[in-house]
Amino acid sequence: MRALVCTRLGELELLDLPSPRPGPGEVVVEVSHIGLNFHDTLIVAGRHVVRPEPPFSPGSEYAGTVVAVGAGVRSVGVGDRVTGNEEYGCARETVVVRADRVTVLPDHVPDRQAAAILVAYSTAYHALVQRAGLRAGETLAVLGAAGGVGSAAVDVGNLLGARVIAGASTVDRANSARGYGAHEAFSYGDTDAKTAIKDLTGGGADVVFDPVGGAVGEAAVRAVAWEGRYLVVGFASGDIPRLGLNIPLVKGSSVVGVFFGEFVRRAREAHEANLRVIFEWAGAGRLRHRVHDILPLAEGRRALDDLAAGKVEGKLLLRVTA
Numbered sequence: 001m002r003a004l005v006c007t008r009l010g011e012l013e014l015l016d017l018p019s020p021r022p023g024p025g026e027v028v029v030e031v032s033h034i035g036l037n038f039h040d041t042l043i044v045a046g047r048h049v050v051r052p053e054p055p056f057s058p059g060s061e062y063a064g065t066v067v068a069v070g071a072g073v074r075s076v077g078v079g080d081r082v083t084g085n086e087e088y089g090c091a092r093e094t095v096v097v098r099a100d101r102v103t104v105l106p107d108h109v110p111d112r113q114a115a116a117i118l119v120a121y122s123t124a125y126h127a128l129v130q131r132a133g134l135r136a137g138e139t140l141a142v143l144g145a146a147g148g149v150g151s152a153a154v155d156v157g158n159l160l161g162a163r164v165i166a167g168a169s170t171v172d173r174a175n176s177a178r179g180y181g182a183h184e185a186f187s188y189g190d191t192d193a194k195t196a197i198k199d200l201t202g203g204g205a206d207v208v209f210d211p212v213g214g215a216v217g218e219a220a221v222r223a224v225a226w227e228g229r230y231l232v233v234g235f236a237s238g239d240i241p242r243l244g245l246n247i248p249l250v251k252g253s254s255v256v257g258v259f260f261g262e263f264v265r266r267a268r269e270a271h272e273a274n275l276r277v278i279f280e281w282a283g284a285g286r287l288r289h290r291v292h293d294i295l296p297l298a299e300g301r302r303a304l305d306d307l308a309a310g311k312v313e314g315k316l317l318l319r320v321t322a
């Protein structure tokens with residue numbers, strides 16, 4: 001089977017490897033699509049908290065069909081269409097994964113859509129529902145709103161009944177977030193994020209969703225309303241914001257961490273319940289996610305370069321065996 005392999009940090013090659021066999025409690029999935037995420041670029045570069053030793057395959061979310069099951073597996077069978085996420089290792093024609101980490105796909109969710117929404121939408125939903133307790137009618141400011149998790153947060157926030165304010169580095173990118181359901185848009189390329197969010201919310205956002213960090217995050221944390229929640233999602237800017245603890249004190253606000261992968265490991269059933277809601281929205285045609293492009297596995301290196309260079313709007317997928 002062909003696999004995209006990081007042979008040295010920063011280096012990717014397409015290699016032929018032996019097909020895997022399932023051990024007890026494992027299944028082998030023939031992967032049809034994988035969804036790429038910004039963190040894949042960080043893992044390949046050795047700049048993520050998850051630091052596998054090469055050789056390893058990147059790719060943390062996939063959809064495909066079960067082709068073999070190991071001893072003791074009852075929850076899924078050969079022929080089931082499934083999706084799942086791992087820390088890395090999915091950019092291969094076949095992957096071997098633990099059976100209790102795969103989710104059987106409903107008929108109305110095609111593989112391509114599953115690979116496009118799994119991580120971004122589950123992260124956004126977990127952040128907004130379990131971590132922020134976002135309520136209908138509240139204001140939600142999303143930074144990096146044209147990006148992967150950002151656009152999902154705009155869409156999910158809107159579906160949960162929030163008034164969504166989308167921020168991005170350019171006016172065009174901010175306006176593109178209106179296509180995901182944003183009610184207002186602002187660019188922090190030419191306006192200070194604190195002023196823009198305060199102006200658009202009439203004093204401060206109930207929830208700020210921040211996958212960007214850096215100076216923009218430092219400004220946005222000052223635009224949280226009384227008893228608001230600032231969600232620490234990621235640092236796509238490359239800088240971790242510094243925060244004076246006087247800010248949550250004077251606002252009665254909370255700074256809340258979001259770690260989707262750990263949530264899935266620790267609270268599998270809650271994650272599955274979140275996915276049921278997301279798949280129901282998908283079936284009803286209510287998701288506004290956008291696929292930027294679908295490239296063959298052999299183009300994986302270019303795909304990750306484009307992602308790292310910020311050239312991607314919406315989701316970038318790799319077509320593996322479909």
Ligand SMILES: NC(=O)c1ccc[n+]([C@@H]2O[C@H](COP(=O)([O-])OP(=O)(O)OC[C@H]3O[C@@H](n4cnc5c(N)ncnc54)[C@H](OP(=O)(O)O)[C@@H]3O)[C@@H](O)[C@H]2O)c1
Binds near residue numbers: 168212233234
């Ligand atoms: N906490 C979790 O559980 C979790 C789960 C998934 C992802 N994440 C993290 O969330 C972050 C975003 O992931 P993603 O997949 O949404 O990535 P993405 O689509 O590539 O980037 C998100 C946004 O960040 C901004 N950005 C990217 N590179 C930048 C740079 N060099 N300088 C300044 N801004 C930059 C861009 O927005 P603008 O240019 O418009 O500002 C981009 O749209 C990553 O750090 C990822 O690791 C965290």
